[in-house]
Amino acid sequence: MDLMEIGARARTAADYLNKLGMSRKNEGLLKAAQALVDRQEEILSANQTDVENAIRSGMNEGLLDRLKLSPDRIKGMADGLVKIAALEDPVGEVLSMKQQPNGLMIGKKRVPLGVIGIIYEARPNVTADAFGLCFKTGNAVILKGGKDALNSNRSIVTILRQALEKEGILQDSLQLITDTDREVTKKLMRMNEYVDVLIPRGGAGLIRTVVENSTVPVIETGTGNCHIYVDEGADLDMALKIIVNAKTQRIGVCNACESLVVHKTEAEKFLPMLQKAMEEYHVEVRADSDACLIIPGFSEATEDDWGTEYLDYIISLKLVGSLDEAIAHINRYNTGHSEAIITKDYERTQRFLNEIDAAAVYVNASTRFTDGEEFGFGAEIGISTQKLHARGPMGLEALTTTKYIIYGNGQVR
Amino acid sequence: MDLMEIGARARTAADYLNKLGMSRKNEGLLKAAQALVDRQEEILSANQTDVENAIRSGMNEGLLDRLKLSPDRIKGMADGLVKIAALEDPVGEVLSMKQQPNGLMIGKKRVPLGVIGIIYEARPNVTADAFGLCFKTGNAVILKGGKDALNSNRSIVTILRQALEKEGILQDSLQLITDTDREVTKKLMRMNEYVDVLIPRGGAGLIRTVVENSTVPVIETGTGNCHIYVDEGADLDMALKIIVNAKTQRIGVCNACESLVVHKTEAEKFLPMLQKAMEEYHVEVRADSDACLIIPGFSEATEDDWGTEYLDYIISLKLVGSLDEAIAHINRYNTGHSEAIITKDYERTQRFLNEIDAAAVYVNASTRFTDGEEFGFGAEIGISTQKLHARGPMGLEALTTTKYIIYGNGQVR
Numbered sequence: 001m002d003l004m005e006i007g008a009r010a011r012t013a014a015d016y017l018n019k020l021g022m023s024r025k026n027e028g029l030l031k032a033a034q035a036l037v038d039r040q041e042e043i044l045s046a047n048q049t050d051v052e053n054a055i056r057s058g059m060n061e062g063l064l065d066r067l068k069l070s071p072d073r074i075k076g077m078a079d080g081l082v083k084i085a086a087l088e089d090p091v092g093e094v095l096s097m098k099q100q101p102n103g104l105m106i107g108k109k110r111v112p113l114g115v116i117g118i119i120y121e122a123r124p125n126v127t128a129d130a131f132g133l134c135f136k137t138g139n140a141v142i143l144k145g146g147k148d149a150l151n152s153n154r155s156i157v158t159i160l161r162q163a164l165e166k167e168g169i170l171q172d173s174l175q176l177i178t179d180t181d182r183e184v185t186k187k188l189m190r191m192n193e194y195v196d197v198l199i200p201r202g203g204a205g206l207i208r209t210v211v212e213n214s215t216v217p218v219i220e221t222g223t224g225n226c227h228i229y230v231d232e233g234a235d236l237d238m239a240l241k242i243i244v245n246a247k248t249q250r251i252g253v254c255n256a257c258e259s260l261v262v263h264k265t266e267a268e269k270f271l272p273m274l275q276k277a278m279e280e281y282h283v284e285v286r287a288d289s290d291a292c293l294i295i296p297g298f299s300e301a302t303e304d305d306w307g308t309e310y311l312d313y314i315i316s317l318k319l320v321g322s323l324d325e326a327i328a329h330i331n332r333y334n335t336g337h338s339e340a341i342i343t344k345d346y347e348r349t350q351r352f353l354n355e356i357d358a359a360a361v362y363v364n365a366s367t368r369f370t371d372g373e374e375f376g377f378g379a380e381i382g383i384s385t386q387k388l389h390a391r392g393p394m395g396l397e398a399l400t401t402t403k404y405i406i407y408g409n410g411q412v413r
Numbered sequence: 414m415d416l417m418e419i420g421a422r423a424r425t426a427a428d429y430l431n432k433l434g435m436s437r438k439n440e441g442l443l444k445a446a447q448a449l450v451d452r453q454e455e456i457l458s459a460n461q462t463d464v465e466n467a468i469r470s471g472m473n474e475g476l477l478d479r480l481k482l483s484p485d486r487i488k489g490m491a492d493g494l495v496k497i498a499a500l501e502d503p504v505g506e507v508l509s510m511k512q513q514p515n516g517l518m519i520g521k522k523r524v525p526l527g528v529i530g531i532i533y534e535a536r537p538n539v540t541a542d543a544f545g546l547c548f549k550t551g552n553a554v555i556l557k558g559g560k561d562a563l564n565s566n567r568s569i570v571t572i573l574r575q576a577l578e579k580e581g582i583l584q585d586s587l588q589l590i591t592d593t594d595r596e597v598t599k600k601l602m603r604m605n606e607y608v609d610v611l612i613p614r615g616g617a618g619l620i621r622t623v624v625e626n627s628t629v630p631v632i633e634t635g636t637g638n639c640h641i642y643v644d645e646g647a648d649l650d651m652a653l654k655i656i657v658n659a660k661t662q663r664i665g666v667c668n669a670c671e672s673l674v675v676h677k678t679e680a681e682k683f684l685p686m687l688q689k690a691m692e693e694y695h696v697e698v699r700a701d702s703d704a705c706l707i708i709p710g711f712s713e714a715t716e717d718d719w720g721t722e723y724l725d726y727i728i729s730l731k732l733v734g735s736l737d738e739a740i741a742h743i744n745r746y747n748t749g750h751s752e753a754i755i756t757k758d759y760e761r762t763q764r765f766l767n768e769i770d771a772a773a774v775y776v777n778a779s780t781r782f783t784d785g786e787e788f789g790f791g792a793e794i795g796i797s798t799q800k801l802h803a804r805g806p807m808g809l810e811a812l813t814t815t816k817y818i819i820y821g822n823g824q825v826r
Contacts, residue, residue, distance in 0.1 A: 015744065019768065098789070104778055106788055113800050114770065192624070196800050211605070215625050217633075217801040238823045245825035331428065353818045355432065357527065365517055365821025374826070375519055375817070376511070387526050387609050387814040388630040389802040401800040404788070405766045408778025410651045412658035413787070 003187050006142060006175050007194025010115040013140035013172040018112055020138065020169070022092075026085040028169045029132060033081035035163035036128065036156070040074045046155035047124065054122070054148050062252070066123045067149055077128040077156075080379075084132040087378045090397045091138050094405075105407040110400045112138035114196040117188055119210055121202040122146035127156045130201070131174050133381050137399040140173050142195065144188060146202075147180040154178060189214035201382055204309075219398070222385030224254035224337030225309045226367040229326045229352070231343035232263040236270050238364065239342040240277055243315075246340070246366040248281045252311045254383060255338050255370040259306065259316040261326045264290070267319055271295045278315065287317040306333045323348050327355050334358055336385040338367040359385055359392035416600050419555060419588050420607025423528040426553035426585040431525055433582070435505075438549060439498040441582045445548075446494035448576035449541065449569070453487045459568035460537065467535075467561050475665075479536045480562055490541040490569075493792075497545040500791045503810045504551050507818075518820040523813045525551035527609040530601055532623055534615040535559035540569045543614070544587050546794050550812040553586050555608065557601060559615075560593040567591060602627035614795055617722075632811070635798030637667035637750035638722045639780040642739045642765070644756035645676040649683050651777065652755040653690055659753070659779040661694045665724045667796060668751050668783040672719065672729040674739045677703070680732055684708045691728070700730040719746045736761050740768050747771055749798040751780035772798055772805035 017025075036043070047069040054067055090110050097107035116139045118130045127145060134141035145153040157176040165171045177184060189198060189210060198218045200210040210218055228246060230239045246257035262270060271294050278285050279297075286305045287298035298317065305316040306329070320326045330339055340362035341352040349363045360370045370393060372380025377395030384390045390398035430438075449456070460482040467480055503523050510520035529552045531543045540558060547554035558566040570589040578584045590597060602611060602623060611631045613623040623631055641659060643652045659670035675683060684707050691698050692710075699718045700711035711730065718729040719742070733739045743752055753775035754765040762776045773783045783806060785793025790808030797803045803811035 015768070015770075018770075100787070100789060104782060212628050217630070217799060219801070220630075235823075241823065242825055249826055349820075355428070357428075357431075358816070360817040360819060362819045363821060365819055365824040366826055368826040369517060369819065369824065370817075374513070376513060386630060388632070391814050392817045401804050403771065404773040404783075404805045406773060406775045406778055406782065407762075408776060410648075410654065411778040411782065412655055413662055413779055413781040 003177070003179075003184055003191065004194075006177065007115070007191050009172040010140040010142050010175060011194050013170050014112065014114045016170045017135070017138045017140060017173055022089045024169065025089070025136060025138065028164055028167050029081045029085035029135060031167045032131070032160045032163040033078040033085075035159050036074055036078040036081070039159050040071055042159065043074055043152065043155045044069060044071070046151040049151045050122075050149055059148065063122060063148075067152070069124055069152060073125060077125050080129055081132045084136050084379055087136065087396060089136065090400050095402065102411050103409065104411050107405045107407075108402050109405050110397070111403045113399060113401050115140045115142065115194055116399065117142045117144065117195045117198045117216065119144045119185065119188070119198060119200045119202075119206065120146065121206060122148035124149045124152035124156060126201055127153050127176075128160065130381070131160055133379060133396065133399060135173055137396050139399055140175075142175050142177065142188070144177045144185055150178065150180065186213055189216055192216050199382060219382070219384055219389055219394070220386040221382030221394075222254065222337060223309050223335050224256070224367075224370075224383075224385070225258050225307060225333060225335045226255060226338045226340075227259045227261055227330045227334060228257050228340045228342065228367065229261040229330065230263060230266055230270060231323065231326075231341055231345060231348055232265045233344050234263075234266065234342040235344060236266065236273060239270065240273055242340065242342060242364070242366050243274070244277050244281065246368050247283055247315050248313075249366075249368055251313060253368075254309075255367050256311070257315065257340075257367050258309050259318070259333070261318050261320055261329055262291075263326070264319050264321050267291065267294055274317075282313050284314045285317050286314060288319060290319045291317050309335065323351060327352065331355075331357050337383065338362065338370040340365060340367050359383065416590070416592075416597055416604065417607075419590065420528070420604050422585040423553040423555050423588060424607050426583050427525065427527045429583045430548070430551045430553060430586055433551065435502045437582065438502070438551065441577055441580050442494045442498035442545060442548060444580045445544070445573045445576040446491040446498075448572050449487055449491040449494070452572050453484055455572065456487055456565065456568045457482060457484070459564040462564045463535075463562055472561065476535060476561075480565075482537055482565060486538060490538050493542055494545045497549050497792055500549065500809060502549065503813050508815065515824050516822065517824050520818045520820075521815050522818050523810070524816045526812060526814050528553045528555065528607055529812065530555045530557065530608045530611045530629065532557045532598065532601070532611065532613045532615075532619065533559065534619060535561035537562045537565040537569060539614055540566050540589075541573065543794070544573055546792060546809065546812060548586055550809050552812055553588075555588050555590060555601070557590045557598055563591065563593065599626055602629060605629050612795060632795070632797055632802060632807070633799040634795030634807075635667065635750060636722050636748050637669070637780075637783075637796075637798070638671050638720065638746060638748045639668060639751045639753075640672045640674055640743045640747060641670050641753045641755065641780065642674040642743065643676060643679055643683060644736065644739075644754055644758060644761055645678045646757050647676075647679065647755040648757060649679065649686060652683065653686055655753065655755060655777070655779045656687070657690050657694065659781050660696055660728055661726075662779075662781055664726060666781075667722075668780050669724070670728065670753075670780050671722050672731070672746070674731050674733055674742055675704075676739070677732050677734050680704065680707055687730075695726050697727045698730050699727060701732060703732045704730050722748065736764060740765065744768075744770050750796065751775065751783040753778060753780050772796065
């Protein structure tokens with residue numbers, strides 16, 4: 001189908017969804033979840049084709065693992081939809097309503113964004129997930145998944161659309177772009193008349209491509225070069241426990257810790273503790289020359305290390321002489337995601353919280369908590385590392401906008 | 414100065430402003446206001462040069478009027494800064510702070526955006542205005558004004574910077590790009606490492622250029638093809654009063670009414686009333702063929718008329734047979750700005766408020782109220798007709814973002 005036709009249908013669906021109502025949307029989500037389970041054989045068979053093609057073309061193990069579906073994973077996708085159905089619907093809430101001196105009642109109401117485009121990589125679970133979050137918030141969604149998952153995505157989307165249709169809900173609430181031509185994706189990024197927002201989900205390369213080519217507003221979900229700063233006088237056992245957790249509990253995620261900043265006064269005592277723990281977890285430490293003098297077992301860091309999100313069993317380490325130096329280093333190299341200070345000092349907690357420029361700033365806790373579930377949002381469409389519209393973990397509210405509604409009785413200026 | 418140098422200085426200034434504190438910012442604004450008045454002769458002389466150049470190059474009267482400064486207008490700019498100083502500072506407010514089951518206290522705090530770029534046309538008053546709003550909210554600002562106002566802008570910016578310096582405040586809080594090469598402006602639009610947000614202020618052409626070329630997130634301020642729908646059974650006197658106000662009270666503004674939609678059952682009675690009033694105000698009515706049958710004095714509208722923001726003594730008129738038809742017409746041709754229904758019917762007010770896709774939707778009031786002052790915000794940086802970050806009149810809050818601050822005591826996942 002032509003992209004313009006897809007856009008026009010999405011716009012019609014958006015108007016439709018805006019009027020659909022909470023109960024019907026939740027019914028649709030539950031039926032869609034059931035359909036995924038009932039028809040899992042179709043999905044698994046389509047996925048098998050994708051996986052075989054991917055093996056033939058030499059896809060690496062990590063990506064293959066993300067592509068591969070199983071009955072358990074399909075159950076997980078369905079459970080995700082059921083969970084979304086149970087969440088509170090943010091749409092329709094009137095956030096404020098105030099009378100003006102002239103008698104006008106001016107209110108601000110939460111409404112759907114309209115049409116959301118999601119561009120993602122070869123992870124078929126994102127297909128159901130993105131549909132669920134957008135549908136729940138009354139948005140029509142246009143999906144453009146990675147071409148390696150095309151058969152899986154087509155199967156999932158067909159099943160979801162048919163489930164909606166059976167429930168009497170407009171199928172075009174969810175559409176998949178099946179044309180794998182890169183020019184089609186670029187056209188989607190410039191389809192301002194039909195698409196209200198684009199959300200890229202995937203690696204840094206994908207996100208950069210969308211940011212650079214899109215004229216449609218983009219919510220950038222991002223990479224995380226997250227730091228932990230161990231302050232002078234910090235509880236070093238707590239620091240170590242938090243660092244081990246933030247670095248090793250899950251290696252490939254954006255809220256994992258990638259870089260340590262340690263106050264010099266603690267180095268002699270703390271670095272040996274750190275070395276022992278990092279060895280135990282097979283984490284390579286790339287340190288500045290001062291730290292390497294204390295622990296010859298550390299590798300020497302290069303300038304590149306300060307800006308690198310490893311997503312691997314590697315961590316960088318820099319010694320600093322003051323909080324100012326720590327803040328300057330972190331603000332220079334961080335990606336605006338999550339940063340933590342380990343300290344006992346009141347004044348320095350406040351300075352760190354105020355002066356670090358990031359979506360989430362922690363005192364005495366692991367950066368791994370930057371997550372929609374952990375923040376109590378119930379679901380997450382991604383973590384925004386930019387500053388417009390949404391910053392940090394994005395729950396359902398990030399998929400809405402507001403509209404002013406004004407009640408008058410003949411007012412003129 | 415090189416653009417990269419300007420960007421780096423703005424980033425440093427943003428870190429500085431983030432720590433400056435409310436009293437110091439307000440002091441800076443008051444001193445800046447005083448300096449504009451004290452040194453008005455310099456500004457007027459620079460402006461005189463701009464105006465003479467503009468006359469030589471044949472600038473039209475409307476633009477010349479916007480370019481031209483006078484002691485009164487400079488007083489107005491200064492008063493604007495004083496007023497901004499008196500407004501409540503949104504920065505630093507903690508919007509929520511909640512404990513999670515694991516004991517983490519997660520709060521959401523309002524913080525400056527960082528570095529804001531403003532691209533505008535030859536209106537020197539925007540220079541002081543944009544500075545005031547950005548400075549108040551702790552943002553460093555990079556201004557790129559129209560080249561026809563370069564001498565005026567340079568004079569204003571020099572005076573404002575020197576006033577800040579005298580007050581001991583970093584001058585680079587405010588910078589002006591004086592290179593008039595278009596390529597420099599395009600480079601600014603792609604300076605993601607230094608600029609957090611771009612706000613274009615000006616006509617549709619300028620805004621389109623910024624949206625199409627920018628990789629930095631843009632807050633689009635917009636055009637208004639605003640409609641008023643006169644419903645079946647409406648109070649026709651009220652309708653007429655509101656239409657006259659919305660069309661004629663100020664012609665060249667984005668919240669002026671450009672198009673009428675009238676229910677057929679009211680046409681025979683209402684169109685003659687409308688004709689009389691529009692004649693009185695010298696407004697040309699471009700109507701569909703049904704309306705022209707009733708009032709031969711109306712001009713015949715073409716398809717182009719439905720989508721045109723006239724900003725002139727012209728209004729388009731369409732007759733419809735139902736509320737559905739009215740909503741469909743408005744949602745097709747509006748620009749997402751301000752739309753009004755004039756009605757006595759409860760059910761139809763609710764449908765209109767829910768189903769019209771625009772920043773501000775009115776019942777029985779003039780669209781002219783879509784304005785930061787009228788909404789009680791005290792100041793306005795523009796009116797957003799897009800859906801991300803801010804929609805409708807943007808006050809000081811639109812120039813802020815949020816940051817999560819998290820207090821822990823050793824939590825790990």
